[in-house]
Structures are given as structure tokens and as C-alpha cells.
Amino acid sequence: MTPATPAPLHALVTGAAGGIGRGICFALIEQARRENLSIHISAAASTPGDKLDALLAELRQAGATATGVTGDVTDPAQCASLVAQAHAGGGDLTALVCNAGASGPGKLADLPVAQWDHTFNLNTRSVWLMAQAARPQLMRTGGSITAVASMSGLTPHPGYGAYSAAKAALIMLCRQLAQEWGADGIRVNTVCPGMTRTPLTEPVYHDPAVKAQREALVPLGRIGQPDDIGQAVAYFSGRGASYVTGAVLVVDGGVSDHMLTMIPGRPGRSPVGTT
Ligand SMILES: NC(=O)c1ccc[n+]([C@@H]2O[C@H](COP(=O)([O-])OP(=O)(O)OC[C@H]3O[C@@H](n4cnc5c(N)ncnc54)[C@H](OP(=O)(O)O)[C@@H]3O)[C@@H](O)[C@H]2O)c1
Known part of the structure; x- marks a missing residue:
């Protein structure tokens, strides 16, 4: 047979x-290649353009089929549209990865309400709306949702009051969804990146002194790369995590747990700039 x-x-x-x-x-x-499976990627961007087209070409080169879907995730109707576009291009979803997000400085003392609302709509509400739209498909496939939060959602980040609060709410939203949708066969997990080198953060690393200071804070001695986060998302989206839901995986080289080693006068202290 x-x-x-x-x-x-x-x-x-x-x-x-x-x-x-x-x-x-x-x-x-x-x-997917390791598991001998074929994969279709619906690559979502806020707007169509050369950047998305170039990515689609690279994804196809790497062995996937791929289509672009576009929409602003802060708009509820466009969240539903993104999921519908994905279905039109590749059928039922087996994985929804909610990675779109952005931080922005803003002290809570005088943060404009519009900035608070935008930060939550982008980083938190969009995930709930995308998840709602994708739920029927994910129920049919026994699929998963993975959200990209941040270490800032677990540890207060002074000066980034709305971002930390929004990512913390995202983490709880995913744990909540995991409980509510477990019986539907849908798993929901969260990855919390630490300092990761991307276009969002790249300007910071142009200053060699800042780069060195940041690296010195990380027990694993380096700034994260997009692939570090991608591997964690792939784990949650794959069959190796078929009994994992409501989990929160911090991928930060150990930096979040580093705080107590910075207390002066204690053995094991590794001040910034030393090894
Ligand atoms: N880099 C870090 O150190 C770090 C650390 C912790 C957490 N994170 C989180 O990781 C995720 C990815 O960040 P990144 O560093 O890769 O940043 P990035 O390069 O700026 O990518 C963020 C993506 O979000 C999309 N996006 C933003 N606003 C959108 C909107 N209204 N509608 C649809 N898409 C929107 C953008 O899409 P378009 O380009 O199409 O507009 C962009 O591709 C974010 O959720 C971020 O909060 C990053």
C-alpha cells in the first residue's frame, strides 16, 4: 500500500x-525540509512593494511556494482580509505566526492616548483578531498560533511603558487562547525575543561602544539574530511541540536573568565591559 x-x-x-x-x-x-514536508508561506506585509516581492522570490528559491498578502494589522477588517487572502493563496492554514509589531519610546507620564492605542492595536489586539479569523481553518488542520512578544513583556522597560504593557498583555492573551482553544485542537504559544539585530534595532548597533556594552550584558556573549527567533517559532509550529500550548519561550541569550549578577559586592558579578 x-x-x-x-x-x-x-x-x-x-x-x-x-x-x-x-x-x-x-x-x-x-x-519543513527536515521533515520532508512541503510548505506554502503566506508572507504578510503592511503594503505591497519591492521588499515583499523580493522576499517571495527568495522564499521560492529556498524551496517553498509563497504568496504575498497585504494589510494593516491595526485595522480589524484588514486582519480578517489577511487571513482570507492567505486562504485564497494556499488553503487552510496549519500555522499562524503573529510577528508584526513595533516598539516606540514614550514615558507613561505624558504618553499621548493615540500612541497607547496604536501600540496595543498593533502588538496585542491584532493577534486576537488574526487568531479569531484563522480559528476555523486551524480547527480543521489541528494547527497552531505563535506570537512574537518580547522580553519587555516580562520585565518592565522604563521609557517604553505602552510597549511593555502591550507585550505583557499579548503573552497573557496567548495563554488565555491556549486554554480556551485547546479543546479545538489549536495550540497557542509565545516567543519572547531579547535584543535581536533587525532593521528595527539596527541603528543602535552602528555605535561600536553601545554594541560592545550590549554584548557584555548577554551571558551568551552576542546579540540575537533573526534565525534564533525563527528556530523557536519553527519549534512551536512543528510536530515536535504537539503537546505544548500556553508556553512562553524567552530567546534572549540569558540577558533577562542577568540582573542579579549586576549587584555590586556579590561574587560572580560581571560588570559591563568585563568578561
Ligand atoms: N528586534 C528586537 O530586538 C526585538 C526584540 C523583542 C521583540 N521584538 C518583536 O519582534 C517583532 C519583529 O520585530 P523586528 O525587529 O523584526 O522589526 P521590523 O524589522 O521592523 O519588522 C516588523 C514588521 O512588522 C510589520 N508591521 C509593523 N506595523 C504593521 C502594521 N500596522 N500592519 C502590518 N504589519 C506591520 C512591518 O511590516 P512592513 O515592513 O510590511 O510595514 C515589519 O515588517 C515585533 O513584534 C517586535 O516587537 C523585536
Whole structure:
């Protein structure tokens, strides 16, 4: 008897043309290849254009089929449209990866309400709306949702009050969804990147002194790369995580736990700039 052909994978990745989004797409393709599965990537961008087209060409080169989907995730109707476009291009989703997001400085003392609302609509509400729209498809495929939050959602980030609060809410939203949709066969997990080198953060690393100071804070001694985050998302999206839901995986080289080693007068202290 001929063995059944395994069902193809179909991942919708938001913010796909950004730094971490690209890393996620290529990690998903790498994992599909390892498991001998075919994969279709619906690469989501806020607007059509050369950047998205170039990514689609690279994804196809890497062995996936790929289509672009476009929309602003802060608009509820466009969240639903992104999922519908993905379905039109590649059928039922097996994985929804909500990676689109952005930080912005702003002290809570005088943060404009519009900035608070935008930060939450982009980083938090969009994930709920995309998840709602994708739920029927993910129920049919036994699929998964993975959201990209941040270490700032677990540790207060002074000066980034709305961003930290929005990512913290995102983490709880995903844990909540995991509980509510487990019986539907949908797994929901969160990846929390630490300092990761992407277009969003690139300007910071142009100053060699700042780069060195940042690296000195990380127990693993380097700044994260998009592939580090992509591998974690691929794990949550893959069959290796078929019994994992509501999990929060911090991918930060150990920096979030580094704080107590900075207290002066204690053995094991590794001040910035020393090894
Ligand atoms: N880099 C880090 O150090 C770091 C650390 C912790 C967490 N994160 C999180 O990781 C995720 C990816 O960040 P990144 O560093 O890769 O940044 P990035 O390169 O700026 O990518 C962010 C992506 O989000 C998309 N996006 C932003 N606003 C959107 C909107 N209204 N509608 C649709 N898409 C929108 C952008 O899509 P378009 O280009 O198409 O507009 C962009 O591709 C974010 O959620 C971020 O908060 C990053």
C-alpha cells in the first residue's frame, strides 16, 4: 500500500519582510525540509512593494511556494482580509505566526492616548483578531498560533511603558487562547525575543561602544539574530511541540536573568565591559 502523502504545511507570517519575520519564514522552510514536508508561506506585509516581492522570490528559491498578502494589522477588517487572502493563496492554514509589531519610546507620564492605542492595536489586539479569523481553518488542520512578544513583556522597560504593557498583555492573551482553544485542537504559544539585530534595532548597533556594552550584558556573549527567533517559532509550529500550548519561550541569550549578577559586592558579578 502506498503511504499517504503528508498534508502540506501552510504558514501565514505577519511582518514577514521585516528582520525577525524573514528569519521565521526561512526557519519554517528549513524545518519543513527536515521533515520532508512541503510548505506554502503566506508572507504578510503592511503594503505591497519591492521588499515583499523580493522576499517571495527568495522564499521560492529556498524551496517553498509563497504568496504575498497585504494589510494593516491595526485595522480589524484588514486582519480578517489577511487571513482570507492567505486562504485564497494556499488553503487552510496549519500555522499562524503573529510577528508584526513595533516598539516606540514614550514615558507613561505624558504618553499621548493615540500612541497607547496604536501600540496595543498593533502588538496585542491584532493577534486576537488574526487568531479569531484563522480559528476555523486551524480547527480543521489541528494547527497552531505563535506570537512574537518580547522580553519587555516580562520585565518592565522604563521609557517604553505602552510597549511593555502591550507585550505583557499579548503573552497573557496567548495563554488565555491556549486554554480556551485547546479543546479545538489549536495550540497557542509565545516567543519572547531579547535584543535581536533587525532593521528595527539596527541603528543602535552602528555605535561600536553601545554594541560592545550590549554584548557584555548577554551571558551568551552576542546579540540575537533573526534565525534564533525563527528556530523557536519553527519549534512551536512543528510536530515536535504537539503537546505544548500556553508556553512562553524567552530567546534572549540569558540577558533577562542577568540582573542579579549586576549587584555590586556579590561574587560572580560581571560588570559591563568585563568578561
Ligand atoms: N528586534 C528586537 O530586538 C526585538 C526584540 C523583542 C521583540 N521584538 C518583536 O519582534 C517583532 C519583529 O520585530 P523586528 O525587529 O523584526 O522589526 P521590523 O524589522 O521592523 O519588522 C516588523 C514588521 O512588522 C510589520 N508591521 C509593523 N506595523 C504593521 C502594521 N500596522 N500592519 C502590518 N504589519 C506591520 C512591518 O511590516 P512592513 O515592513 O510590511 O510595514 C515589519 O515588517 C515585533 O513584534 C517586535 O516587537 C523585536
